Amino acid sequence: MDELDELKQAFFEEAEEQLSDLEAQLAALAESPADAASLNGAFRSVHSIKGGATLVGFARIADFAHAVESLLHRMRSQQLAVDTAVVALLLGSRDLLHDLVRAASTGADLADGAEAIFVRQIDSYAGRPILSQNPAPSPQRLVRLQLMPAADYLARGGDPRRLFAELRRHGALSVVVDTSALPPLEALDPGAMHLRWTMALETAATVAQLRDVFAAQARADEYEIVDCGSPAAAAPDSSIAVSSADVQVSAAVVDPDAAEPPPAKGDKDMSAVSPSERDTAAIAVEDAIAPIVSSIRVDLDRMDKLVNLVGELVISQAMLAEQLHALPTGQFPQLARGIEELSRHARDLQEGVMAMRAQPVQSLFSRVPRLLRELSQHTGKRLQLVSSGEDTEIDKTVIEHLHDPITHMIRNAVDHGIELPEARVTRGKPPVGTIRLVARQAGGRIIIEIADDGRGIDRDRLRARAVEAGLIAQDRQMSEEETDNLIFLPGLSTAAAVSSISGRGVGMDIVRRNIQRLGGRVMIRSTPGQGAAFYMSLPLTLAVLDGMVIRVGGETYIVPLANVVESLRPLAKDVHTLVGGGDVLSVRGEYVPLAHIGGMFGVSGAVRDPTDGLVMLVETDDGGRIGLVVDEIVGQQQVVIKSLETNYRAISGVAGATILGNGRVALIVDVSGLRARMGGQAYAPMAEAGARAQREQR
Amino acid sequence: MMPENRFSTSPLDPLTRRSDGENVQTRQLVCFTIGDQTYGIEIRTVREIRAWSATTSLPNAPDFVRGVTNLRGTVVPILDLRARFGHGQTEPTKAHVVIVVAIESRVVGILVDTVSDILTVAETEIRPVPEIGGAAAQEYLDGLITQGDQMIALVAADRIVAPVLVH
Numbered sequence: 001m002d003e004l005d006e007l008k009q010a011f012f013e014e015a016e017e018q019l020s021d022l023e024a025q026l027a028a029l030a031e032s033p034a035d036a037a038s039l040n041g042a043f044r045s046v047h048s049i050k051g052g053a054t055l056v057g058f059a060r061i062a063d064f065a066h067a068v069e070s071l072l073h074r075m076r077s078q079q080l081a082v083d084t085a086v087v088a089l090l091l092g093s094r095d096l097l098h099d100l101v102r103a104a105s106t107g108a109d110l111a112d113g114a115e116a117i118f119v120r121q122i123d124s125y126a127g128r129p130i131l132s133q134n135p136a137p138s139p140q141r142l143v144r145l146q147l148m149p150a151a152d153y154l155a156r157g158g159d160p161r162r163l164f165a166e167l168r169r170h171g172a173l174s175v176v177v178d179t180s181a182l183p184p185l186e187a188l189d190p191g192a193m194h195l196r197w198t199m200a201l202e203t204a205a206t207v208a209q210l211r212d213v214f215a216a217q218a219r220a221d222e223y224e225i226v227d228c229g230s231p232a233a234a235a236p237d238s239s240i241a242v243s244s245a246d247v248q249v250s251a252a253v254v255d256p257d258a259a260e261p262p263p264a265k266g267d268k269d270m271s272a273v274s275p276s277e278r279d280t281a282a283i284a285v286e287d288a289i290a291p292i293v294s295s296i297r298v299d300l301d302r303m304d305k306l307v308n309l310v311g312e313l314v315i316s317q318a319m320l321a322e323q324l325h326a327l328p329t330g331q332f333p334q335l336a337r338g339i340e341e342l343s344r345h346a347r348d349l350q351e352g353v354m355a356m357r358a359q360p361v362q363s364l365f366s367r368v369p370r371l372l373r374e375l376s377q378h379t380g381k382r383l384q385l386v387s388s389g390e391d392t393e394i395d396k397t398v399i400e401h402l403h404d405p406i407t408h409m410i411r412n413a414v415d416h417g418i419e420l421p422e423a424r425v426t427r428g429k430p431p432v433g434t435i436r437l438v439a440r441q442a443g444g445r446i447i448i449e450i451a452d453d454g455r456g457i458d459r460d461r462l463r464a465r466a467v468e469a470g471l472i473a474q475d476r477q478m479s480e481e482e483t484d485n486l487i488f489l490p491g492l493s494t495a496a497a498v499s500s501i502s503g504r505g506v507g508m509d510i511v512r513r514n515i516q517r518l519g520g521r522v523m524i525r526s527t528p529g530q531g532a533a534f535y536m537s538l539p540l541t542l543a544v545l546d547g548m549v550i551r552v553g554g555e556t557y558i559v560p561l562a563n564v565v566e567s568l569r570p571l572a573k574d575v576h577t578l579v580g581g582g583d584v585l586s587v588r589g590e591y592v593p594l595a596h597i598g599g600m601f602g603v604s605g606a607v608r609d610p611t612d613g614l615v616m617l618v619e620t621d622d623g624g625r626i627g628l629v630v631d632e633i634v635g636q637q638q639v640v641i642k643s644l645e646t647n648y649r650a651i652s653g654v655a656g657a658t659i660l661g662n663g664r665v666a667l668i669v670d671v672s673g674l675r676a677r678m679g680g681q682a683y684a685p686m687a688e689a690g691a692r693a694q695r696e697q698r
Numbered sequence: 699m700m701p702e703n704r705f706s707t708s709p710l711d712p713l714t715r716r717s718d719g720e721n722v723q724t725r726q727l728v729c730f731t732i733g734d735q736t737y738g739i740e741i742r743t744v745r746e747i748r749a750w751s752a753t754t755s756l757p758n759a760p761d762f763v764r765g766v767t768n769l770r771g772t773v774v775p776i777l778d779l780r781a782r783f784g785h786g787q788t789e790p791t792k793a794h795v796v797i798v799v800a801i802e803s804r805v806v807g808i809l810v811d812t813v814s815d816i817l818t819v820a821e822t823e824i825r826p827v828p829e830i831g832g833a834a835a836q837e838y839l840d841g842l843i844t845q846g847d848q849m850i851a852l853v854a855a856d857r858i859v860a861p862v863l864v865h
Binding site for chain 2: 308311312315555556600601602603642643644646647648649651652653654657659663664665666667
């Protein structure tokens with residue numbers, strides 16, 4: 001890769017990040033239009049993209065980013081009010097910017113003039129064309145600030161650092177501390193405040209805004225704000241510069257482009273003339289304002305290699321530990337201690353590496369407000385979002401694969417769940433429907449809940465549709481929960497319930513399968529008239545799994561612990577053979593079908609009579625239960641998941657493989673796949689459709 | 699993947715100077731036996747040769763898939779070539795050998811009786827497989843080579859392995 005290619009690659013990565021930030025900032029802006037921090041953040045993102053694009057020579061991206069930036073600038077300098085329409089325009093522009101970046105990275109060509117419609121709209125806000133216009137630049141104002149806290153400042157909970165941090169969000173801040181009032185050490189009261197600060201802030205913020213910052217942190221007599229106006233390098237265009245005497249800066253007074261340095265004299269078309277120079281300077285200013293995040297960018301491939309290596313290390317360590325058990329006990333205490341220590345380090349290392357792959361679900365949640373806005377516009381339903389647990393962390397790959405399922409579930413909830421405002425009011429509900437989005441960690445899994453307070457699932461209709469489609473028998477007895485979960489059957493959510501919103505060719509069956517593919521589970525709970533909730537349970541990571549090690553004949557298998565309900569040694573009187581040969585086990589009055597793994601997997605020497613072995617009760621993804629007939633339960637172990645498909649192909653009933661402490665390969669049982677293979681189940685058609693779709697995907 | 703044309707001139711093929719001074723394309727083969735028959739496999743597809751070790755059997759696999767084994771942390775399927783040729787399963791012992799081959803991006807082990815030799819043959823020595831005995835010979839073999847009084851059958855590794863890569 002030559003240098004330019006590397007730069008381009010870096011630009012694409014950075015742009016993706018900035019675009020994702022931008023989306024979050026715009027979403028925040030839509031929520032609270034007065035939020036200067038979001039506006040500044042959005043401006044920064046667009047500005048960085050513009051700078052980067054200019055640097056690597058993507059003129060088209062740079063030009064469009066410039067137009068968007070100009071619009072943001074007008075909002076930032078309060079020439080333009082933040083309203084829904086302009087935020088919608090910005091979101092649309094963000095998408096186009098995204099498309100442009102994608103197109104550049106894939107080498108594809110976006111239709112010429114795709115920007116035109118946006119640029120026209122942006123221009124209409126400006127009153128005159130922006131693209132050809134040179135945003136009148138002017139330096140920022142210099143504001144002198146003084147903080148003279150009283151002695152009891154700290155006792156009142158004051159913290160100058162917080163204040164400085166607040167101020168830094170408004171511009172470049174320099175702080176000088178005055179220690180002259182500090183008493184000699186013997187007289188020093190450590191709880192009292194003896195310091196004073198003098199600050200210089202280069203900012204676009206009004207004095208009123210700064211006063212607000214101080215007012216939250218100090219009493220009126222503890223600070224002073226003096227607006228010194230333009231710094232020494234005065235702007236050539238004095239008509240829009242703020243006079244230094246004018247302390248009462250009103251919102252109407254224009255303080256244009258805070259971030260951009262004065263242009264060279266006579267330079268009328270900045271976007272054409274030496275853009276890189278100008279952008280570099282602008283970025284420098286921006287960087288000073290941006291909060292410093294100390295992180296590095298690591299290629300995902302490298303990361304995965306590391307994850308794999310650590311997996312190998314854990315396996316090697318397990319092998320060593322197993323060898324140790326073969327030695328006479330107590331003979332090699334040092335060795336035993338060493339291996340124990342090694343195993344602890346290996347575990348810590350593994351956790352650390354996994355944590356590196358983890359990301360907060362924030363990136364998923366941040367897209368939802370926008371989705372709701374779109375849905376609200378399309379349906380006329382009024383919506384609000386309540387979310388929590390945005391900081392919950394989960395594997396990056398899981399996050400990437402969750403975006404579509406979550407989008408779909410929310411569409412589904414709005415389209416089928418939430419009623420129109422009038423209908424809600426007549427039912428005694430608030431006119432605004434609520435979508436609740438919650439993430440939390442529970443044990444080794446992440447639970448994501450998407451709930452609405454709409455009408456809930458119409459069980460009779462759903463059931464009738466399932467019967468009609470031949471998915472369940474007419475006379476089949478089903479619990480309410482089972483009925484609700486029928487919506488995950490293929491052909492139910494897609495065929496009959498198509499609408500412009502949720503009927504986009506993706507059914508809930510696909511959603512479920514995508515989640516299952518991540519090792520997750522999804523279910524729905526509904527209360528008629530009060531709403532429905534989707535619950536997704538997902539693994540923290542895709543690389544390891546907690547499993548029960550079982551023996552069947554001469555083979556060892558792993559059953560994911562997440563599926564295991566209980567194990568029992570069945571009594572002969574509880575095992576019944578049905579017509580047609582299937583065995584069921586009576587467990588506390590419930591009949592559970594038995595899966596003879598030995599027979600199904602063709603293992604010789606496995607126990608045939610369940611009373612000779614053990615039955616492990618497991619839960620399938622649709623909430624059903626089956627009993628696995630096993631010879632013996634060996635123990636519980638964390639295993640590194642290896643794909644069988646790397647060198648072989650997928651096997652129904654097998655989720656993957658792992659390598660045991662003795663170096664042998666053991667297969668991981670896919671409980672839902674097993675149940676599907678047993679056939680005769682209500683859900684069998686789903687499994688078949690799933691397998692078919694999987695085949696088609698390859 | 700299209701079977702490689704055995705008369706093609708690949709830049710990777712070594713050139714051997716014949717006694718009459720002419721350069722000819724040659725191929726290196728790993729030779730192995732199953733029963734009395736000697737076979738050859740293109741050395742470029744061979745990753746390593748290891749002794750047989752017990753495998754973990756796979757459910758619902760054809761009889762020629764002996765299961766999977768751990769190759770330094772990678773799960774690799776093992777093909778029983780005798781069974782693949784339709785001559786029944788091998789009863790593997792520690793003396794049996796697994797030839798690990800890489801086909802496209804897949805790594806597969808092939809169980810054979812013994813590995814006998816590494817042979818360099820000229821392209822011109824490779825004879826086409828005559829059309830007899832149904833399609834089997836055509837499907838599994840790329841050509842025939844005469845060495846002294848024995849015939850070496852050049853196996854088509856990609857086509858041998860193909861069934862396990864089907865989804």
